[in-house]
Structures are given as structure tokens and as C-alpha cells.
Amino acid sequence: MTEEPRLPAQDMIERLAPALSLTTRIRAVTALLAGMAGTVFVSALWWSEPGPLPGRTHLAFAMLTVFCLTWAGYGGWLLTRRVPLFATDQVIAAWIGLAASLATTAVVTVVAVGRGSGAGPALAVGGLFVAVALVLAVRAHARRAALLRRMHELTGREEGGTRSP
Missing domain, CATH: 1.10.287 (Helix Hairpins)
Incomplete structure (x- = not known):
């Protein structure tokens, strides 16, 4: 009787569970979509404002755009992970x-x-x-x-x- 090759514990862990659970995938898609939608919405508001805007308003719009892009980037990064996090x-x-x-x-x-x-x-x-x-x-x-x-x-x-x- 031959003995089957033994897998290292790390390989066993990776094979037992998928890299991303359904809940994590849903969170990732939600972050990606919300970030992209927020970016489009805030940018549209920013570009459509009539007249010159005060500097602090530009700062607020820029900050909100960066936050939305960050969440979209986080969602995209999370969806591409193929290893346990x-x-x-x-x-x-x-x-x-x-x-x-x-x-x-x-x-x-x-x-x-x-x-x-x-x-x-x-x-x-x-x-x-x-x-x-x-x-x-x-x-x-x-x-x-x-x-x-x-x-x-x-x-x-x-x-x-x-x-x-």
C-alpha cells in the first residue's frame, strides 16, 4: 500500500476554503460600484457648478472624489485577490x-x-x-x-x- 504525498498545512488551508467568500465578494462589488458611482456623481456635481467656486469648495469636491476613487480601488483590489487575506x-x-x-x-x-x-x-x-x-x-x-x-x-x-x- 502506497502512502499518498502529504500536503503542507498552508496548501491544505488554501484548498479547503475559497480565497474569497460570498460575503467578501459582495462587499468587494459593493465597494467597487459605490466608489465608481460616487466618483461619477461627485465629479458631475463639481463640473456642473455655475460660476467660480471658492477654494474650500474645490477642496471638498476633490476630497470626496479621492475617497470615492479609493473605495472603488479597494473593491477592485479585493476582487482580484486569489489568496487568503x-x-x-x-x-x-x-x-x-x-x-x-x-x-x-x-x-x-x-x-x-x-x-x-x-x-x-x-x-x-x-x-x-x-x-x-x-x-x-x-x-x-x-x-x-x-x-x-x-x-x-x-x-x-x-x-x-x-x-x-
Whole structure:
């Protein structure tokens, strides 16, 4: 009786589960489509505005366009992955959300102060969004770390990439 060749644990893990689950694919398509639709919508608004716009308005439109393009890029990147991500996608999405929250809070606060309405409400609402985004980023990093620890346990690899005895 011949013994079948043994697969390394990493190969077994990759063969057992598809690289992207249905939920991840749906999230990726949603991010891609929402980012593209947002880019088209914001750009159309920006180009169709009559007369010269103030600099801060151009900044706001540019920032929103960049955020939409970033989400579209994230969705496209996620759809092209053919390897297990170990929650890397969640970490990237959390950082995009945190950056968008911080930048939006800063711009809205500057506009509110420029209009004389005070920074309090803008900072309160923006601070809430930043806090939620920060919690999601910390949670995503913790989940990724736990998945990588589990992978190292299953494959017998230590952090340096060597096999333990």
C-alpha cells in the first residue's frame, strides 16, 4: 500500500476554503460600484457648478472624489485577490474609513469656523465618526493578528518563517 504525498498545512488551508467568500465578494462589488458611482456623481456635481467656486469648495469636491476613487480601488483590489487575506481587507477598509473620517472632520470644521457657526458641533459629530472608525481599525488589527497567530500554530511556523521542531 502506497502512502499518498502529504500536503503542507498552508496548501491544505488554501484548498479547503475559497480565497474569497460570498460575503467578501459582495462587499468587494459593493465597494467597487459605490466608489465608481460616487466618483461619477461627485465629479458631475463639481463640473456642473455655475460660476467660480471658492477654494474650500474645490477642496471638498476633490476630497470626496479621492475617497470615492479609493473605495472603488479597494473593491477592485479585493476582487482580484486569489489568496487568503487573513483579514487584510478589513484592516485596509478600516484605515480608509479612519482617513476619510479625519479628513472630513477637518474640512467640515474649517468650513464651520469660516462661516462663523463655531467648531463645536462639527467636532462633536466628526469626533463620533472618528471614534467609530478608530474602534473598527483596532478591531480589524486584532482580528488579523489572531488569524495570523492561528495560521502560525497550524502551519508550525514561527514569526521568523522557520518551522518549529
